[in-house]
Amino acid sequence: MSVNIDLTTVWAFIIAFGIFAYVVMDGFDLGIGILFPVFKGEERDQAMNAIAPVWDGNETWLVLGGGGLFAAFPLAYAIILPATYPLIIAMLLGLVFRGVAFEFRWRDPGHRAFWDMAFTGGSIVAAFAQGMILGAILQGIDVDGRAYAGGWLDWLSPYSLLTGAGVVAGYALLGATWLIVKVEGGALDHAYRLAGRAAIATLALMIAVSLATPFLEHRYWQRWFDMPNMLFTSQVPLLVAIVTYFLFRTLKKRATWSPFLLALGLFLLGTIGLGISMFPYVVPDSVTIWDAAAPERSQVFMLVGVVLVMPLILAYTAWAYWVFRGKVGSHGYH
Amino acid sequence: MFESLFGSVDAVLLARIQFAFTVSFHFIFPAFSIGLASYLAVLEGLWLKTGQSHYLDLFRYWLKIFAVTFAMGVVSGIVMSYQFGTNWSVFSDKAGSVIGPLMAYEVLTAFFLEAGFLGVMLFGMNKVGPRLHFTATLMVAIGTFISAFWILSANSWMQTPTGHIIGENGQFLPGESWWAIIFNPSFPYRLVHTVIAAYLTTAFVVGAVGAWHLLKDRANPHARIMFSMAMWMAALVAPVQIFAGDMHGLNTLEHQPVKVMAMEGHYQSHPEGAPFYLFGIPNSKEQRIDYAIAIPKASSLILKHDPNAPLAGLDTVPRDEQPPVGIVFWSFRIMVGIGMLMLGIGMWSLLARVKGRLYDWPLLHRGAMLMGPSGFVAVIAGWVTTEVGRQPYTVYGLLRTADSASPLAAPAVGASLVAFVVIYFAVFGAGTWYILKLMSHRPKSGEAGVETEPGPTRTAGITPASALEGGQ
Numbered sequence: 001m002s003v004n005i006d007l008t009t010v011w012a013f014i015i016a017f018g019i020f021a022y023v024v025m026d027g028f029d030l031g032i033g034i035l036f037p038v039f040k041g042e043e044r045d046q047a048m049n050a051i052a053p054v055w056d057g058n059e060t061w062l063v064l065g066g067g068g069l070f071a072a073f074p075l076a077y078a079i080i081l082p083a084t085y086p087l088i089i090a091m092l093l094g095l096v097f098r099g100v101a102f103e104f105r106w107r108d109p110g111h112r113a114f115w116d117m118a119f120t121g122g123s124i125v126a127a128f129a130q131g132m133i134l135g136a137i138l139q140g141i142d143v144d145g146r147a148y149a150g151g152w153l154d155w156l157s158p159y160s161l162l163t164g165a166g167v168v169a170g171y172a173l174l175g176a177t178w179l180i181v182k183v184e185g186g187a188l189d190h191a192y193r194l195a196g197r198a199a200i201a202t203l204a205l206m207i208a209v210s211l212a213t214p215f216l217e218h219r220y221w222q223r224w225f226d227m228p229n230m231l232f233t234s235q236v237p238l239l240v241a242i243v244t245y246f247l248f249r250t251l252k253k254r255a256t257w258s259p260f261l262l263a264l265g266l267f268l269l270g271t272i273g274l275g276i277s278m279f280p281y282v283v284p285d286s287v288t289i290w291d292a293a294a295p296e297r298s299q300v301f302m303l304v305g306v307v308l309v310m311p312l313i314l315a316y317t318a319w320a321y322w323v324f325r326g327k328v329g330s331h332g333y334h
Numbered sequence: 335m336f337e338s339l340f341g342s343v344d345a346v347l348l349a350r351i352q353f354a355f356t357v358s359f360h361f362i363f364p365a366f367s368i369g370l371a372s373y374l375a376v377l378e379g380l381w382l383k384t385g386q387s388h389y390l391d392l393f394r395y396w397l398k399i400f401a402v403t404f405a406m407g408v409v410s411g412i413v414m415s416y417q418f419g420t421n422w423s424v425f426s427d428k429a430g431s432v433i434g435p436l437m438a439y440e441v442l443t444a445f446f447l448e449a450g451f452l453g454v455m456l457f458g459m460n461k462v463g464p465r466l467h468f469t470a471t472l473m474v475a476i477g478t479f480i481s482a483f484w485i486l487s488a489n490s491w492m493q494t495p496t497g498h499i500i501g502e503n504g505q506f507l508p509g510e511s512w513w514a515i516i517f518n519p520s521f522p523y524r525l526v527h528t529v530i531a532a533y534l535t536t537a538f539v540v541g542a543v544g545a546w547h548l549l550k551d552r553a554n555p556h557a558r559i560m561f562s563m564a565m566w567m568a569a570l571v572a573p574v575q576i577f578a579g580d581m582h583g584l585n586t587l588e589h590q591p592v593k594v595m596a597m598e599g600h601y602q603s604h605p606e607g608a609p610f611y612l613f614g615i616p617n618s619k620e621q622r623i624d625y626a627i628a629i630p631k632a633s634s635l636i637l638k639h640d641p642n643a644p645l646a647g648l649d650t651v652p653r654d655e656q657p658p659v660g661i662v663f664w665s666f667r668i669m670v671g672i673g674m675l676m677l678g679i680g681m682w683s684l685l686a687r688v689k690g691r692l693y694d695w696p697l698l699h700r701g702a703m704l705m706g707p708s709g710f711v712a713v714i715a716g717w718v719t720t721e722v723g724r725q726p727y728t729v730y731g732l733l734r735t736a737d738s739a740s741p742l743a744a745p746a747v748g749a750s751l752v753a754f755v756v757i758y759f760a761v762f763g764a765g766t767w768y769i770l771k772l773m774s775h776r777p778k779s780g781e782a783g784v785e786t787e788p789g790p791t792r793t794a795g796i797t798p799a800s801a802l803e804g805g806q
Contacts, residue, residue: 053453056408060449064441066415071438074430081419081426082740088420089750092413093757099409100761103402107768146427146503152746294431295501297508302435305442313446316473320453323461 007300008293011072012280014306018068020271022061023130024174024264029055031175033098033123034168035194036116043187044116049328050182052102057317059099071302073292075146076282082148083141084133084155091129097122124168131167135160138277139216143286159212166205170267173198177260184327195259196251203244206270210237213277217284220277236273240266345744346736349421352751354721356413358714359758363407365713368482368529369536370400371475373563378468391781392556396540399772401456406765408449410758421747425728425738432498432506432515433488440484448477459783482529490521492729493720494589506729519589523582524720530575531716534676535709537567541679542706543773545699552693556777561702562692565683572677579673580636586720587637590730592651593723596662598633599623600647607631608645616659621648657725665718672712679705 029051039047051058070077081088101119105112136155143149176195183191214221224233243265250258280288293299374396381389415437418426426434454462454470462470491497497514501507508515541564547557587594595601599611601621610632614623631641638645648656679701686692724730728738 053457056405056452057446057449059408059412060441060445063412063415063445064438066412066419067434067437067441070415070418070426070430071434074434075427077419077430077434078423078427078740081416082423082742085420085740085742085746086750088416089753092416093753095412096409096757096761100405100765103405104764104768107402107771108764147423147741149741152743294434295507297512298431298435301508301512302438305439309442309446313442313450316450317446320450323454323458 007296007303008289009280010303011293011299012282012289015065015068015072016271016275018061018064020268022058022065023271024267025058025061026055027171027267028174028178028260029058030098030123030127031171031173031198032179033119033175034127034172035175035179035198036120036123038194039187039190043183043190046183046187046328047179048102048105050179053324054320055099055102057320059095062095072294072299073282073289074294075292076287076289078146079141079143079148079283079287080133080137083150084136085152087129087133087136087155091126091133094122094125094129098126123171127168127171128164131164132156132160134167134274135163138163138213138274138284140285141283143283159216162205162212163209166202166209169198169201169205170270173202173263174260174267177263181256181260182328192251192254196248199244199247199251199263202266206240206266210273219285223276233276236269236276240269243269345742345747346739348744348747348751349739349742350735352747352754353417353421354718355751355758356410356417356754358717359762360407360410360414361713361717362710363403363410364478364482365532365535365710366539367400367403367407368478368532369534370396370403370539371471371478372533373536373540374400375468375471375475376563378471382464382468387779388555388559391777391779392559394781394783395556395775395777397456397783399769402765402769402772404448404452406762410762413754419740420750421740421742422728422738423740425733428504428733428738429492429506429729432491432508435508435512436484436488436491436516440481440488444477444481444484447480448474451477479529482532483525486525486528487516487518487521490524491515491518493524493724494518494520495729495732506732520582520585523578523585527575527578527582527716528713530571530578531709531713533567534571534575535713537564537571538676538679538702538705538709539707540564541568542703545702545706546773547776548693549696549699549703550776554776558693560777561699565680565687565692565702568676568680569684570680572673572680576673576677579670584637586723590723591646592648592655593657593662593720594637595646595648595651596657596659596723597666597719598637598645599626599659599663600633600645601659602649603645603647604634605644607635607642608633608637608647610636611663614663616663618656618659655726657723662719662723665715665722669712669715669719672708672715675705675708676712 032047032051036044036047066077069080097118099122101115101122105115105119108115132155135157139157139159141148141150142154173195176191176198179191180188180195214224223229243262247259247262247266250262278284280290282289282292374393377389377393377396380386381393418433451470451473454467455474458470459467495506496518497509497511498506499509540560544557544559544561544564547554548561551557583594583597598608599614599616600608601616601618601623607630609626609628609630611623612627612629614626614628617624634643634645635641637643648659679698682698682701683692686695686698691698726735727733728735
């Protein structure tokens with residue numbers, strides 16, 4: 001059995017990695033969508049060009065997250081998706097608008113204003129829905145046997161609204177700091193200003209979520225505040241404070257890459273915090289990763305694929321980013 | 335509002351309609367992009383080999399259409415990867431350990447490949463040079479094929495499940511060998527039949543666009559290349575497809591005989607040779623075909639290669655295990671009818687070639703235009719035949735559709751169904767309109783690439799000269 005336990009944990013980390021990769025990569029795409037209305041005219045084209053060649057690859061991590069959960073933890077997939085049904089549908093439809101806007105705004109200059117709106121609206125809805133799904137999972141899901149047992153609006157609560165807002169702000173921060181790397185001129189000044197504001201909003205909401213979470217479930221409280229756990233868990237807010245300090249400092253000094261990397265750091269710490277709260281549950285307090293896991297044969301079969309293919313994926317993804325490196329400027333990609 | 339609207343409707347039925355709607359809409363895009371990706375690879379390869387700029391022009395012409403199609407395929411595809419959980423959670427719980435890994439492999443080996451190289455394919459010609467760019471195009475084309483491989487393997491397993499064992503909670507668990515699951519009995523046939531269908535669909539779209547421009551200017555060299563290539567595909571591949579379809583049908587007869595009974599409209603058993611119905615209205619209540627026009631013994635001839643071979647009918651199957659005959663019966667006829675018409679166009683084009691009138695026969699060009707969308711209709715009809723023919727099961731013979739659905743209230747499913755219908759028609763309607771507009775543009779020398787499309791940033795730095803630069 002010990003092999004099985006190890007495999008399941010490995011898979012939990014793979015799925016967590018997939019979701020983290022999605023959140024940071026599509027996070028900056030969606031963030032640029034969220035901030036899009038602030039930019040005008042040619043600045044918008046720059047913002048769009050900052051992500052046009054890579055957004056599709058970034059979004060693929062969402063399919064890996066969903067497909068991976070289905071494959072590695074089918075029971076979790078079968079419980080969480082019906083429990084957050086309207087949120088999932090809203091997210092998917094938001095992503096429909098966001099995704100087609102990339103092409104359609106070029107194809108139809110007469111309706112560009114509409115597709116720009118679709119781009120922003122789709123991005124906000126998708127980001128907000130993703131944040132609320134996170135909140136809905138953390139606050140707990142009614143489970144009976146192997147199925148969701150609650151109503152179709154159980155996910156709606158002040159807490160899930162708070163996590164929704166948090167993710168929107170966080171994505172905006174990622175988007176603004178990515179723009180700092182990619183754009184020039186007036187758009188760059190804009191990006192620095194927006195990054196500062198998004199950072200403040202992100203931190204405020206991160207603190208609010210962090211304060212609210214331990215009160216949701218007794219177990220979260222123990223996780224974070226019982227000795228000796230606290231010696232370890234207290235490092236997380238400490239590191240958040242340090243990263244935040246450097247984030248504001250580098251923004252003030254108008255550094256190019258540091259703000260984006262520090263924003264990634266904030267998301268990483270947020271994910272670690274999430275892991276501390278939830279592990280080993282995938283549906284808090286009712287389904288652990290071992291309850292939800294696919295049998296060993298499925299895990300091994302997929303692990304072979306991941307070990308063989310993931311390095312390749314990372315390599316050619318990195319190559320694609322390398323090809324489109326540097327500022328998009330006002331000259332597009334050529 | 336939705337309470338009153340959907341309160342009395344069965345949530346499972348709504349979920350089925352929603353899945354059928356979203357998957358049918360989605361299927362249109364890959365059916366086109368699988369073929370188009372390969373066509374683009376062929377065009378770019380020909381350009382690199384011959385140095386003829388016409389091929390590069392055509393590559394760039396179709397690349398713009400590919401970009402729009404692919405974007406719609408991606409966004410409608412992501413919906414599918416979540417629908418299993420949102421609407422079919424019991425199926426997901428029971429079959430996830432078998433189906434899930436196949437889909438995970440699709441993501442790992444296909445989606446990332448396509449997405450990773452798509453950016454370079456669309457925007458990177460001037461960044462990486464022609465040879466590396468060709469590699470990117472090839473990777474995207476290979477990615478679309480690998481994607482078809484895995485998703486059809488998963489679908490085929492639901493049709494002809496093998497290689498699994500049943501676990502303690504009624505779960506399907508992988509057995510000794512994954513090969514038995516992946517290469518389940520119907521998979522090779524379905525894969526060949528579907529991939530050829532995608533190629534034919536694309537060929538007829540390309541042919542229609544070529545024909546349209548030939549009708550306007552029969553000297554247009556780009557239109558001539560397009561039309562000729564498409565008609566070769568129609569002439570050579572349509573017969574292969576009919577053969578592959580026949581093999582697939584025989585395979586279905588072996589493993590899912592009830593589906594074939596529905597396709598054939600055989601309510602009764604025919605111990606001395608079964609007729610083939612050319613027309614008729616299936617009447618499941620009375621278990622007979624009304625207004626039938628039939629060729630005696632033809633069905634036995636097709637399916638058993640013997641006019642007098644006995645064929646069992648739906649009278650040997652309990653009513654609650656029969657698929658909806660009317661839908662399957664007609665969707666099958668639509669698919670086969672279109673296949674025959676495709677063959678007809680292909681043969682006509684051969685005749686035109688022999689007579690030296692390929693670019694000079696307006697009636698043929700009009701016929702080809704009319705057949706432009708036929709591939710999509712055939713693909714959807716074929717899909718309906720096989721999926722509805724699998725009913726009332728999700729995993730054939732083992733898990734009923736009624737026992738697969740999520741514990742969702744009808745109003746929730748109804749509301750999402752309405753949202754999908756409204757948004758899909760609006761968004762993909764607009765996308766189709768943009769594609770038609772692109773197709774109506776005359777292909778010309780010095781065709782601009784995607785990266786040189788309108789929009790201040792993208793146009794900046796381009797000139798026709800820079801667009802031609804890659805062509806030496």
